[in-house]
Amino acid sequence: MTMNTMTSLLYTTVILCVAACAGSFPAPSRIFMSARVGSSAVLPCDCRNMSTQTPHVQWRTISETVFERRGGDLYQGERYEDRVDVPEDHLLKGDCSLELKNIRPDDAGVYESYLLVRRKKRSLRSQRVFLQSVELSVDETPEEDFSDRVAVADEAGVTSHYPQIIALSLLSSSLFHLF
Structure with a gap:
């Protein structure tokens, strides 16, 4: 794996974790x-x-x-x-x-x-x-x-937070494929 791929993978993981946690905190x-x-x-x-x-x-x-x-x-x-x-x-x-x-x-x-x-x-x-x-x-x-x-x-x-999680997931996936 190249350094850019590893960095991109790390960013994607962090974004997905933040997005997943956003819906788990009590409202x-x-x-x-x-x-x-x-x-x-x-x-x-x-x-x-x-x-x-x-x-x-x-x-x-x-x-x-x-x-x-x-x-x-x-x-x-x-x-x-x-x-x-x-x-x-x-x-x-x-x-x-x-x-x-x-x-x-x-x-x-x-x-x-x-x-x-x-x-x-x-x-x-x-x-x-x-x-x-x-x-x-x-x-x-x-x-x-x-x-x-x-x-x-x-x-x-x-109101549901799932649309935000989906949008962040799509964004991170797009970023991953760019790098």
Whole structure:
């Protein structure tokens, strides 16, 4: 084997290893969703593994609190009044999913849910425990055009990295044949 062939083979091996490893790292805990203007969406969240008598859940965007519930007490952010809820009966069963109605274009963004847990029995301060991140995109396309779109995502809403791996494999193979 010549030096160029060995170098090319080494580059190809490194590129293939990097491409294969790219799909093996755990994805961040973010779900991607899309909803049409005027429709409703349920931003998923599960807190069944958290042990608390009266769950205190909070949904936030980067700039504001969207919704908060502890038992029968609730808070709805100003922009979200009468459009958001985490039903109390669902929350008591560990389902902290946020129901968002009458979606508007400015509802697009990243929503994060937290469980607020008291640090000590007598403490008034709470600790926020991250639960879920949901990125909502809002589609303003009329209903008849919306059904024509096709998204490539798995059941959890995570986009596949296989096209990138295939592209890198083809590139490395081409490089190998050049040298």
